[in-house]
Amino acid sequence: MSTPQTNGHPKGKFTPALRLDTINGAVPNVQYAVRGELALRADKYLHKLHDHPKDHGLPFDRVVTANIGNPQQAGLDQKPITFWRQVISLLEYPDLLDKHLEVAKQIYPVDAIERAKKLHAEIGSVGAYSQSKGVVTIRRRVAKFIEERDGYPSDPEHIFLTAGASGGVASILGVALHPGDGCLIPIPQYPLYTATLAYLSATPLPYYLSEENNWSMSHDTILESVSKARQEGVPVKSLVIINPGNPTGACLDRKAMEAVIQLCYEEEILLLADEVYQANIFYPEQKPFVSFKKVLMGMPEEIAKSVELVSFHSISKGMSGECGRRGGYFECVNILPEVMDQIYKMASVSLCPPLTGQIGVDLLVSPPKPGDPSFSQWEEETQSILANLKSRSAYMSDKFNSLPGMSCVPADGAMYLMPKIEIPTKAIEEAKTRGKEPDVMYALDLLDATGICAVAGSGFGQVPGTYHIRVTALCPGVEEYCGKIETFHKEFMEKWA
Ligand SMILES: Cc1ncc(COP(=O)(O)O)c(C=O)c1O
Structure with a gap:
């Protein structure tokens, strides 16, 4: 019988396959x-x-x-929002919706039980994989939330539920960028962007926010960064905006947003809008949050129908702060159908986002309404x-x-x-x-x-x-x-x- 072939280590010295000089250089x-x-x-x-x-x-x-x-x-x-944990706990132990319903009724408000029953009927066990884009009924409610927020239609098939906004950002950048491609990022920025770009061997193209002007964003500064990159032969593919900002806390006004969209149109750049802090707004009268989708849809038709936009949201921020649950979504606007197919394929590679994160997204986009038993506590x-x-x-x-x-x-x-x-x-x-x-x-x-x-x-x-x-x-x-x-x-x- 012949001896199986191995790499061998003739000098009796084992060399690990994973070393700093052999792992992915990025x-x-x-x-x-x-x-x-x-x-x-x-x-x-x-x-x-x-x-x-x-x-x-x-x-x-x-x-x-x-x-x-x-x-x-x-x-x-x-403290976690009570209504969230009530619904989630019922879904984790569905006997409470059935065999032990009478016990549940003594502890849980009726609307939490109703919501859990509805989600249970739609999802089944939270231990099963869902569709790769996320549960369709939850995506429909996300679309409704976006429509009510912006006043423009949203297609549930263009919405992907994700493992936090980070999961969405990584997958979109991964689909969008070749090694060496340029991505405009604000400075200061949330380091998810530089980290992901480094991993993809893509090129961060910084544009500075102006601290003197309340950390505002300047169209000219972005344009300078675009020209510089082009001169250096870096293809400029995408532009990241974080609004409201991390780490700056600044909230953009509509005019600045329009200027950025116009620039993306003229330069044919994908716009990535990180809007995870959209509910953390301190002065809604003077500095309201307006989504990039809404501003885009209000622009001249040629622009509204052309500029490619992906916007991100998360359950980690806002008032829920459910960071460890890993829930979020992104919405794609004006992305070509064949590219949507590729985004979908890549989402399928990781099977599905965590189910408890998806349930969190459902609770984020459809909280208790006035008149519901849980409304006053939630509010x-x-x-x-x-x-x-x-x-x-x-x-x-x-x-x-x-x-x-x-x-x-x-x-x-x-x-x-x-x-x-x-x-x-x-x-x-x-x-x-x-x-x-x-x-x-x-x-x-x-x-x-x-x-x-x-x-x-x-x-x-x-x-x-x-x-x-x-x-x-x-x-x-x-x-x-x-x-x-x-x-x-x-x-x-x-x-x-
Ligand atoms: C601007 C920004 N985007 C994305 C994220 C990531 O959030 P998630 O927990 O949803 O992945 C954070 C987290 O702090 C953030 O500040």
């Missing part, structure tokens, strides 16, 4: 600051506090996770989450603006603030000797001194020579938390003056 280029060095150090502190509550040796007793928009995480503790819970976010955000920007060497554009919405820090020259030199970006050093020192985990502005991108940190407006106890930042900041500025 992977080491992927960076994701929100969960980078700062978050890892914060995790280490969390464990230390947990394992040695009495003698941890740290100058703080609590780590404040201000680095990520994850409202329900431990420490931030945003009270969602309004209080929004009111807290808004008041914390305003408190924080006021506080930051009162500190020497710090300024902060107040947010119109979303969950973040991005204060600018005038880092003293001596601190910049010190950062160089430590091999860090100056704002990374600032954020690490802040963490070491206070337990507050922020993200350095360089993780999102910023105008060279300017320095920022990004913090969420999700942390309870905002006065104490800002007080700690104040003390740290003043000491930092004095130390390096």
Whole structure:
């Protein structure tokens, strides 16, 4: 009998197949600051506090996770919306809709039971795969939500449910871009975009948002970036806009949106609208959210029927904050049918988005209505989450603006603030000797001194020579938390003056 052939390792030394020099060369280029060095150090502190509550040796007793928009995480503790969890729990244990219905009736409001029964009839077990685009009845309700929001028709067949907005963004960029293709991204941006582009070996084409003008977007700046890319031979394929912005919190006005759509029309660029913060709006009278779909549909017919738009939404943000459930959707507008088929095929490769995420999307787009038994509780819970976010955000920007060497554009919405820090020259030199970006050093020192985990502005991108940190407006106890930042900041500025 012959011996089976193997690669063999004649010198008796096994060489792993996966090494940094053999894995996909794009992977080491992927960076994701929100969960980078700062978050890892914060995790280490969390464990230390947990394992040695009495003698941890740290100058703080609590780590404040201000680095990520994850409202329900431990420490931030945003309570889930009751109606959501009622419906979801019934679907997880459907005997409560049948064999144990009488028990359920003692605990659950009638409309939660009715909704769960309806979803159960449509979906069956949440343990089964659904259609790859997501359950059709849920997609129909998403289409209705979009129609009511915008006043224009929406086709459920052009809607894909996804594992969070991230899943949708990755799959659309994956379909749209060849290696080397250019994608315009705002700076500062949410690092999902640079990370995904790095993974696809595509080329990020930054366009800077103007901090002086409330982080607004300028048509001319985008155009400059397009011309520069064209001169360098980079094909410009798509443009990402985050509205309301992360990390900036800025909400775009209609005129700026029209200008961008016009540019996409003239330059034949796919428009990707990340609208995951559409419900986190603080001043709806002065700065309302308007969707790109609505603005596009209101433009001259030639443009409205041509510009290719994909818009993204999520259950992770808004008032639900169901980040771990992984639910979201995207809607495609003006995408050629043959390309839609390819998007569908790629969605089928991962079979289907998580069913509990899809149910979350259903709850997002069709919440209890006035007159329903759960309406008042739902309204009270969602309004209080929004009111807290808004008041914390305003408190924080006021506080930051009162500190020497710090300024902060107040947010119109979303969950973040991005204060600018005038880092003293001596601190910049010190950062160089430590091999860090100056704002990374600032954020690490802040963490070491206070337990507050922020993200350095360089993780999102910023105008060279300017320095920022990004913090969420999700942390309870905002006065104490800002007080700690104040003390740290003043000491930092004095130390390096
Ligand atoms: C602008 C933006 N887009 C997308 C996402 C991803 O959200 P999801 O949890 O739906 O994947 C985030 C998360 O923070 C975000 O801020």
